[in-house]
Amino acid sequence: MEVLLTVEGLEKSFKDRKVLHHISFEVRKGEIMAILGPNGAGKSTTIRNIMGIMYPDAGKITFHGYEGRGIPRHKIGYLPEERGLYKNVKVMDILLYLADLKDYPVKKAKERALAYLKKFDLEGKEQMKMEELSKGMAQKVQFISAILHEPELLILDEPFSGLDPVSQELFKEEIRNLAKQGTAILLSSHQMNLVEEICDRLFMIQRGQKVIYGTLDEVKTEYANFKCTIRGNNDASRLERIPDVQRVEQKEDVSVLYLTKSVNPARWLKNLPEDLDIRELAMDRISLHEIFLDVATDRRMLLAEEKEKLQEAGEIDA
Numbered sequence: 469m470e471v472l473l474t475v476e477g478l479e480k481s482f483k484d485r486k487v488l489h490h491i492s493f494e495v496r497k498g499e500i501m502a503i504l505g506p507n508g509a510g511k512s513t514t515i516r517n518i519m520g521i522m523y524p525d526a527g528k529i530t531f532h533g534y535e536g537r538g539i540p541r542h543k544i545g546y547l548p549e550e551r552g553l554y555k556n557v558k559v560m561d562i563l564l565y566l567a568d569l570k571d572y573p574v575k576k577a578k579e580r581a582l583a584y585l586k587k588f589d590l591e592g593k594e595q596m597k598m599e600e601l602s603k604g605m606a607q608k609v610q611f612i613s614a615i616l617h618e619p620e621l622l623i624l625d626e627p628f629s630g631l632d633p634v635s636q637e638l639f640k641e642e643i644r645n646l647a648k649q650g651t652a653i654l655l656s657s658h659q660m661n662l663v664e665e666i667c668d669r670l671f672m673i674q675r676g677q678k679v680i681y682g683t684l685d686e687v688k689t690e691y692a693n694f695k696c697t698i699r700g701n702n703d704a705s706r707l708e709r710i711p712d713v714q715r716v717e718q719k720e721d722v723s724v725l726y727l728t729k730s731v732n733p734a735r736w737l738k739n740l741p742e743d744l745d746i747r748e749l750a751m752d753r754i755s756l757h758e759i760f761l762d763v764a765t766d767r768r769m770l771l772a773e774e775k776e777k778l779q780e781a782g783e784i785d786a
């Protein structure tokens with residue numbers, strides 16, 4: 469797939485504090501690429517540098533062969549994290565005004581605006597003022613303004629936040645449609661379940677640094693370790709001593725055993741102590757949400773260090 473946007477070695481500091489450390493990724497035509505990370509990780513700063521709202525201290529951003537300040541930003545659609553269009557202006561007027569700013573023909577913009585308003589359940593609201601709309605309705609109008617001029621690259625900063633489940637579905641469906649038609653999409657989100665459903669590739673960032681980058685499949689194979697859920701009365705400390713168990717979470721009679729990456733699930737199950745109390749047992753891979761939690765809380769790193777110490781002390785098997 470053709471690469472439309474390349475971010476290479478992006479660095480950004482605010483005063484003395486470095487918030488982006490050598491961020492590199494690319495977005496290809498027709499793909500949905502997600503940028504994920506906890507609050508304050510640097511997602512919006514990355515996006516704002518791409519959009520030219522601020523400029524990086526080092527690194528290079530290339531779109532369609534254009535670099536930095538030369539990037540034709542009218543070919544990009546952008547839904548910023550800060551929502552809100554001019555309050556006192558009518559829906560259709562603002563949509564046409566913004567399309568015109570991007571040199572998009574007014575007649576075509578009007579046709580597309582009417583079709584999209586209908587699609588997003590806003591039919592007949594084109595003469596309403598922005599301030600008369602609910603928050604979700606206003607977000608839909610802002611989303612429409614980002615896609616009306618048929619951008620080749622669409623950047624959506626937290627597109628699902630503040631939307632009800634029905635509207636989330638509408639957004640998801642439209643994002644998928646646009647990608648199918650060839651639009652390159654970069655979106656940031658906290659909602660892992662939604663990201664898991666729609667993204668092709670993802671870039672996970674923590675404290676301004678890359679922690680994970682790859683296709684959804686690659687990330688799952690690489691990071692989504694197995695977990696075993698057992699219902700029964702078992703002592704947590706005993707479960708923790710079973711080889712290849714990284715950690716155990718227990719709630720009443722349900723224990724979740726998080727396993728190491730290298731584990732062979734069939735062999736591991738075969739070697740479980742025979743006297744364990746097992747009333748139910750399920751084996752799954754951890755979800756993107758759990759990978760995210762591991763990354764966001766640095767649990768992955770802490771666990772590895774803890775395990776190493778225990779192995780060195782001979783308290784658990786290597």
Ligand SMILES: Nc1ncnc2c1ncn2[C@@H]1O[C@H](COP(=O)(O)OP(=O)(O)OP(=O)(O)O)[C@@H](O)[C@H]1O
Nearest residue numbers: 482483487505506507508509510511512513514549
């Ligand atoms: N204009 C600014 N001046 C100073 N510091 C800033 C500025 N913008 C962002 N920061 C800092 O940069 C870091 C990254 O912020 P950013 O908004 O990029 O994070 P984010 O991943 O988008 O977070 P969230 O999910 O909370 O929106 C934060 O520590 C933030 O305080």
